[in-house]
Amino acid sequence: MTVHSSRQRRKDARPQELLEAALALFVEKGFAATRSEEVAQRAGVSKGTLYLYYPSKEELLKAVVQSTLAVEVAEGARLLDEHQGTATEALLGPLVDWWIRVYNSPASGVFKLLLTEMCNFPELAEFYAQEVLEPGMGVMARLLLQGVERGEFRPMDVEMAVHSIAMPFVMMCVHKHSLGACGFKDIQPEVFMRAHMQLLLSGFQGLLPPGGGHVAGNKAT
Amino acid sequence: MTVHSSRQRRKDARPQELLEAALALFVEKGFAATRSEEVAQRAGVSKGTLYLYYPSKEELLKAVVQSTLAVEVAEGARLLDEHQGTATEALLGPLVDWWIRVYNSPASGVFKLLLTEMCNFPELAEFYAQEVLEPGMGVMARLLLQGVERGEFRPMDVEMAVHSIAMPFVMMCVHKHSLGACGFKDIQPEVFMRAHMQLLLSGFQGLLPPGGGHVAGNKAT
Amino acid sequence: MTVHSSRQRRKDARPQELLEAALALFVEKGFAATRSEEVAQRAGVSKGTLYLYYPSKEELLKAVVQSTLAVEVAEGARLLDEHQGTATEALLGPLVDWWIRVYNSPASGVFKLLLTEMCNFPELAEFYAQEVLEPGMGVMARLLLQGVERGEFRPMDVEMAVHSIAMPFVMMCVHKHSLGACGFKDIQPEVFMRAHMQLLLSGFQGLLPPGGGHVAGNKAT
Amino acid sequence: MTVHSSRQRRKDARPQELLEAALALFVEKGFAATRSEEVAQRAGVSKGTLYLYYPSKEELLKAVVQSTLAVEVAEGARLLDEHQGTATEALLGPLVDWWIRVYNSPASGVFKLLLTEMCNFPELAEFYAQEVLEPGMGVMARLLLQGVERGEFRPMDVEMAVHSIAMPFVMMCVHKHSLGACGFKDIQPEVFMRAHMQLLLSGFQGLLPPGGGHVAGNKAT
DNA sequence: TATGAATGAGCGTTCATTCAT
DNA sequence: AATGAATGAACGCTCATTCAT
Numbered sequence: 001m002t003v004h005s006s007r008q009r010r011k012d013a014r015p016q017e018l019l020e021a022a023l024a025l026f027v028e029k030g031f032a033a034t035r036s037e038e039v040a041q042r043a044g045v046s047k048g049t050l051y052l053y054y055p056s057k058e059e060l061l062k063a064v065v066q067s068t069l070a071v072e073v074a075e076g077a078r079l080l081d082e083h084q085g086t087a088t089e090a091l092l093g094p095l096v097d098w099w100i101r102v103y104n105s106p107a108s109g110v111f112k113l114l115l116t117e118m119c120n121f122p123e124l125a126e127f128y129a130q131e132v133l134e135p136g137m138g139v140m141a142r143l144l145l146q147g148v149e150r151g152e153f154r155p156m157d158v159e160m161a162v163h164s165i166a167m168p169f170v171m172m173c174v175h176k177h178s179l180g181a182c183g184f185k186d187i188q189p190e191v192f193m194r195a196h197m198q199l200l201l202s203g204f205q206g207l208l209p210p211g212g213g214h215v216a217g218n219k220a221t
Numbered sequence: 222m223t224v225h226s227s228r229q230r231r232k233d234a235r236p237q238e239l240l241e242a243a244l245a246l247f248v249e250k251g252f253a254a255t256r257s258e259e260v261a262q263r264a265g266v267s268k269g270t271l272y273l274y275y276p277s278k279e280e281l282l283k284a285v286v287q288s289t290l291a292v293e294v295a296e297g298a299r300l301l302d303e304h305q306g307t308a309t310e311a312l313l314g315p316l317v318d319w320w321i322r323v324y325n326s327p328a329s330g331v332f333k334l335l336l337t338e339m340c341n342f343p344e345l346a347e348f349y350a351q352e353v354l355e356p357g358m359g360v361m362a363r364l365l366l367q368g369v370e371r372g373e374f375r376p377m378d379v380e381m382a383v384h385s386i387a388m389p390f391v392m393m394c395v396h397k398h399s400l401g402a403c404g405f406k407d408i409q410p411e412v413f414m415r416a417h418m419q420l421l422l423s424g425f426q427g428l429l430p431p432g433g434g435h436v437a438g439n440k441a442t
Numbered sequence: 443m444t445v446h447s448s449r450q451r452r453k454d455a456r457p458q459e460l461l462e463a464a465l466a467l468f469v470e471k472g473f474a475a476t477r478s479e480e481v482a483q484r485a486g487v488s489k490g491t492l493y494l495y496y497p498s499k500e501e502l503l504k505a506v507v508q509s510t511l512a513v514e515v516a517e518g519a520r521l522l523d524e525h526q527g528t529a530t531e532a533l534l535g536p537l538v539d540w541w542i543r544v545y546n547s548p549a550s551g552v553f554k555l556l557l558t559e560m561c562n563f564p565e566l567a568e569f570y571a572q573e574v575l576e577p578g579m580g581v582m583a584r585l586l587l588q589g590v591e592r593g594e595f596r597p598m599d600v601e602m603a604v605h606s607i608a609m610p611f612v613m614m615c616v617h618k619h620s621l622g623a624c625g626f627k628d629i630q631p632e633v634f635m636r637a638h639m640q641l642l643l644s645g646f647q648g649l650l651p652p653g654g655g656h657v658a659g660n661k662a663t
Numbered sequence: 664m665t666v667h668s669s670r671q672r673r674k675d676a677r678p679q680e681l682l683e684a685a686l687a688l689f690v691e692k693g694f695a696a697t698r699s700e701e702v703a704q705r706a707g708v709s710k711g712t713l714y715l716y717y718p719s720k721e722e723l724l725k726a727v728v729q730s731t732l733a734v735e736v737a738e739g740a741r742l743l744d745e746h747q748g749t750a751t752e753a754l755l756g757p758l759v760d761w762w763i764r765v766y767n768s769p770a771s772g773v774f775k776l777l778l779t780e781m782c783n784f785p786e787l788a789e790f791y792a793q794e795v796l797e798p799g800m801g802v803m804a805r806l807l808l809q810g811v812e813r814g815e816f817r818p819m820d821v822e823m824a825v826h827s828i829a830m831p832f833v834m835m836c837v838h839k840h841s842l843g844a845c846g847f848k849d850i851q852p853e854v855f856m857r858a859h860m861q862l863l864l865s866g867f868q869g870l871l872p873p874g875g876g877h878v879a880g881n882k883a884t
Numbered sequence: 885t886a887t888g889a890a891t892g893a894g895c896g897t898t899c900a901t902t903c904a905t
Numbered sequence: 906a907a908t909g910a911a912t913g914a915a916c917g918c919t920c921a922t923t924c925a926t
Contacts, residue, residue, distance in 0.1 A: 005905060011910065028340055032253035036896060046912050051897065115399040116337040119249055125403035133400075160416040163408060167389035174395070178336040179354075182346035187384060195381040199424040206423035257921060267887045269923085278921065453906075470782055474695035478900060488908045490902085499900065557841040558779040561691055567845035575842075602858040605850060610830035616837070620778040621796075624788035629826060637823040644869035645862040668926060674889065699917060709891050714918065 015053050015063075017043045020106070023064045027109030027177050031061055031117050061117065065110055065124055066131075072107040073132050077139040087147030088201060091165075095143065096193050099169045103189045108173035115174065137162050144204075153204040161204070168196055236274050236284075238264045241327070244285045248330030248398050252282055252338050282338065286331055286345055287352070293328040294353050298360040308368030309422060312386075316364070317414050320390045324410045329394035336395065358383050365425075374425035382425070389417055457495050457505075459485045462548070465506045469551030469619050473503055473559050503559065507552055507566055508573070514549040515574050519581040529589030530643060533607075537585065538635050541611045545631045550615035557616065579604050586646075595646040603646070610638055678716050678726075680706045683769070686727045690772030690840050694724055694780050724780065728773055728787055729794070735770040736795050740802040750810030751864060754828075758806065759856050762832045766852045771836035778837065800825050807867075816867035824867070831859055 021042035025034040036057050040050040054060040076098040083090045102108055114132075118125040140162045147153040172189055180186035242263035246255040257278050261271040275281040297319040304311045323329055335353075339346040361383045368374040393410055401407035463484035467476040478499050482492040496502040518540040525532045544550055556574075560567040582604045589595040614631055622628035684705035688697040699720050703713040717723040739761040746753045765771055777795075781788040803825045810816040835852055843849035 007905060007910070014910095030251055030253055030337055030341070032251055033341060035894085047896090048898080048912055049910080052910070055897095057896065112336065115333065115395055116251055118399045119402050120251065120254060122403060125400060125405065129400065129405055156420075157416060160408075160413055161420065163413055164389060164417045164420055167392040168385060171388040171392045171395075174336055174392075178339045179346060179350065181340050182343055184346065184350055187381075192381055192384055195378060196385045199377075199382065199385055199421060201424075202427035203420040203422075203424035206427050256919085268921090269887050270885080272922070273885075472693055472695055472779055472783065474693055475783060477898085489900090490908050491906080493901070494906070554778065557775065557837055558693055560841045561844050562693070562696060564845055567842060567847065571842065571847055598862075599858055602850075602855055603862065605855055606831060606859045606862055609834040610827060613830040613834045613837075616778055616834075620781045621788060621792065623782050624785060626788065626792055629823075634823055634826055637820060638827045641819075641824065641827055641866040642862060643866075645864075645866035648865035648869050670889070670926060677889095698915085710917090711891055711919080712889080715889070718918095720917070 014043070014045070014049070018045075018050060018053055018060070019064050019067055022060050023068060023106055023109060023113075026061060026064060026117075027113050028181060031057075031113070031120075036060075058121065061113075061121065062123060062127075065114060065117075066127060068107050069110045069114075069132055072102055072105060073136055076102070077135045080139045080143065087143050087150065087152050088205075090143050091147075091201060092194070092197055095140070095165075096197050099172075099193055100190055103169075103173055103176065103193075109177045111170050111173045112177045137166065140165055147204065154206065156204060161200075164200055165197070169193060235264070235266065235270070239266070239271060239274055239281070240285050240288055243281050244289060244327055244330060244334075247282065247285060248334050249402065252278075252334070252341075257281075279342065282334075282342065283344060283348075286335060286338075287348060289328050290331045290335075290349075290353055293323055293326060294357055297323070298356045301360045301364065308364050308371065308373050309426075311364050312368075312422060313415070313418055316361070316386075317418050320393075320414055321411055324390075324394055324397065324414075330398045332391050332394045333398045358387065361386055368425065375427065377425060382421070385421055386418070390414060456485070456487065456491070460487070460492060460495055460502070461506050461509055464502050465510060465548055465551060465555075468503060468506060469555050470623065473499075473555070473562075478502075500563065503555075503563065504565060504569075507556060507559075508569060510549050511552045511556075511570075511574055514544055514547060515578055518544070519577045522581045522585065529585050529592065529594050530647075532585050533589075533643060534636070534639055537582070537607075538639050541614075541635055542632055545611075545615055545618065545635075551619050553612050553615045554619045579608065582607055589646065596648065598646065603642070606642055607639070611635060677706070677708070677712070681708075681713060681716055681723070682727050682730055685723050686731060686769055686772060686776075689724060689727060690776050691844060694720075694776070694783075699723075721784065724776075724784065725786060725790075728777060729790060731770050732773045732777075732795055735765055735768060736799055739765070740798050743802045743806065750806050750813065750815050751868075753806050754810075754864060755857070755860055758803070758828075759860050762835075762856055763853055766832075766836055766839065766856075772840045774833050774836040775840045800829065803828055810867065817869065819867060824863070827863055828860070832856060 018039065022034075022039045025039055025042060028034075036050055037047045039060070040047045043050070050060070054063060079098065080090065080094055083094050085093075114124055114128050118128060137159075141158050144153065144156065144158045144161055148155055148158070172187065172192065176186060176189070239260065243255075243260045246259055246263060249255075257271055258268045260281070261268045264271075271281070275284060300319065301311065301315055304315050306314075335345060335349050339349060358380075362379050365374065365377065365379045365382050369376055369379070393408065393413065397407060397410070460481065464476075464481045467480055467484060470476075478492055479489045481502070482489045485492075492502070496505060521540065522532065522536055525536050527535075556566060556570050560570060579601075583600050586595065586598065586600045586603050590597055590600070614629065614634065618628060618631070681702065685697075685702045688702055688705060691697075699713055700710045702723070703710050706713070713723070717726060742761060743753065743757055746757050748756075777787060777791050781791060800822075804821050807816065807819065807821045807824050811818055811821070835850065835855065839849060839852070
């Protein structure tokens with residue numbers, strides 16, 4: 001018998017409300033420059049209430065990062081792994097869709113936050129490497145490998161190629177919350193992401209004599 | 222005959238030493254999390270001395286950013302504009318060399334710093350847009366345009382293509398000072414930059430029927 | 443026929459349970475360093491409930507002090523005043539027994555508590571002077587006076603002698619809750635109290651020429 | 664060549680000034696109830712300055728306790744050990760003088776402070792046991808033992824006798840800063856201390872048949 | 885010029901107290 | 906009556922900045 005008073009409902013929603021407020025402020029101003037009272041105010045509660053839910057500002061940061069990115073990454077990876085069809089289709093379709101969703105979600109800000117706070121909180125670096133980079137890069141690497149194996153793409157250094165895909169996309173997310181947040185006209189994310197992917201695909205399929213370039217590192221068979 | 226005592230030499234070098242110390246710390250820990258006394262200590266002077274050269278921590282930040290990046294950008298742009306030869310050669314050679322130099326220089330850290338502090342100090346955003354982005358993107362855009370005009374590359378949305386080049390390179394710089402500074406093995410910058418450039422070139426030259434892709438936006442003639 | 447549900451019984455016992463919890467914590471950690479929630483928890487109720495019984499932490503302190511010591515003092519004084527026999531017997535027997543009972547009771551902690559909180563809450567000083575010191579010293583003074591009048595003891599400064607009796611005993615109580623509570627082996631209270639009393643009695647009866655010492659102040663006739 | 668600017672002189676005096684301010688307040692109101700800003704104000708400096716000299720309120724407490732009592736104890740013990748003459752003379756003379764000096768010095772307050780803060784800061788208990796109790800009790804025990812060996816006193820349980828001497832004296836110190844600080848007329852310390860000592864001496868010399876009392880524990884030969 | 889002692893506004897966190905349920 | 910979520914004043918401590926030397 002679950003009786004939810006309005007009080008109880010507020011209480012249940014608090015952690016999420018606080019996380020959202022904290023995320024917005026941490027991303028905008030940085031962790032150190034954000035006062036915990038600001039977070040509380042933005043979540044519509046008093047300073048003390050924040051500490052009923054998170055034991056310290058630092059724990060709040062960790063919760064923000066982990067709760068926001070983990071979901072997005074896990075879901076995206078699952079979707080891509082389940083995809084049926086050619087690697088080319090997957091890259092141009094679901095992969096870009098995923099990145100666009102990430103770009104439009106609060107998770108995009110977490111990239112900015114992580115890049116800057118990693119050095120101060122090694123736990124975040126650990127989290128990023130294991131829970132974001134590893135699975136995210138992994139799923140993209142599998143797609144490329146598949147494409148090579150199926151003859152869609154010429155042989156390539158998959159790890160480098162993954163970076164060629166991911167880095168601009170991560171950068172887009174970061175830019176959204178730096179220059180973009182300063183009122184400067186941002187690049188249109190969808191347009192750029194699809195154009196960039198198209199360009200890379202064109203390169204993956206290109207007829208340049210394999211081995212004729214400067215490409216180094218371990219090639220996929 | 223001007224006599225420079227060692228003291229005089231120290232004095233003349235102070236501003237630069239302070240800038241270097243500040244840059245290293247701001248990049249590592251963030252602006253807000255760096256104490257001005259730390260900066261002074263690292264530069265080998267006392268807290269008070271710092272304020273003889275820079276009137277506030279914020280002014281120090283601005284000086285750091287402007288003095289570090291401006292040089293790098295101006296020089297790179299000049300080098301590229303003076304380059305004789307095909308666009309392909311320029312992109313694979315001097316352009317990548319330039320980025321590698323930036324990556325290895327203290328300027329790489331300024332990207333990280335700018336991304337995070339732009340929102341807090343709009344003056345920095347202004348600087349970045351006008352003094353870094355505009356000339357940097359500009360010189361790359363001119364190269365690509367040249368390549369298209371000379372028939373080296375198929376027609377393309379130059380602005381998007383510039384982003385495809387620059388974003389991963391900027392991201393490399395940022396990574397160097399975030400994950401890379403946390404002890405995680407970084408991507409080998411030279412290897413990746415050349416591989417990425419190669420891949421993009423392959424795309425620029427690709428034989429895909431123009432207009433057959435998803436590429437949108439204003440095309441270069 | 444009054445029916446007391448277990449709940450009703452709990453409710454009636456609440457104030458006492460709260461007082462006991464508060465006493466233990468106030469004595470151990472001090473008033474200021476004890477959180478009111480701790481008191482509530484230790485009494486097995488919620489924070490809010492504490493405030494149904496005591497309007498503030500300060501009132502709780504007063505209640506603790508007054509309820510604990512007053513009983514002990516009143517009873518002890520009554521017992522001693524009713525005592526039949528020589529003063530020597532009374533001092534060695536019922537008086538020491540009383541102090542031992544106090545030492546072993548929670549009241550012993552109140553001495554420590556009072557000594558430290560008196561300055562902050564003058565009401566407590568008032569209470570201590572009037573309800574503890576005055577009757578306690580009084581009953582001991584009457585005993586000594588009796589002893590002198592009956593020729594058991596040589597003439598003495600009764601007020602001083604009372605202090606010679608009471609101060610070590612109070613100190614024992616305080617020590618129990620300071621050094622004793624830190625795990626240091628405490629003096630055996632019974633052994634010391636009887637030895638001390640014995641020693642003093644020996645002094646009271648001593649054959650030193652009266653007036654030959656440094657004893658000053660108003661002598662008992 | 665020691666040049667002492669007024670600034671330097673202030674700086675050298677600060678630690679002591681802060682210790683004195685802290686001692687007075689900690690003794691009066693208790694450690695937890697004293698705000699660090701109060702301490703600073705009383706020492707005539709700002710909040711921040713306090714932290715230039717002591718890294719935390721807790722460290723300040725330790726410094727207060729150790730700097731104040733240690734000196735007093737060491738000096739007193741030395742004086743007593745050097746004393747020439749009978750034990751009786753030593754007890755009535757230098758010993759009581761010592762205690763009177765302690766009573767009149769700031770060290771008296773430290774007893775109150777220690778008794779209440781020992782439980783919260785075990786380091787203080789350790790200090791008290793090793794640096795105060797042990798040497799203080801020791802020097803008194805040696806005196807009594809000497810008195811017994813020389814035939815001045817009858818055999819006695821020296822440890823208990825030491826407590827009979829010390830406990831009221833410590834209690835006097837504590838009272839000075841509790842009831843005494845509340846405006847209640849205090850016992851005259853000199854009068855009481857000499858009277859008490861006289862009374863005990865009378866007991867030590869007393870003709871009661873040895874072994875006829877309740878005295879227990881290890882007797883001195 | 886260079887120093888570093890001093891300041892005090894500001895922030896993270898706690899906790900006595902309140903009050904809707 | 907009992908709860909415990911919420912509050913906000915208060916406190917410990919920090920650090921950018923100043924200024925006497």
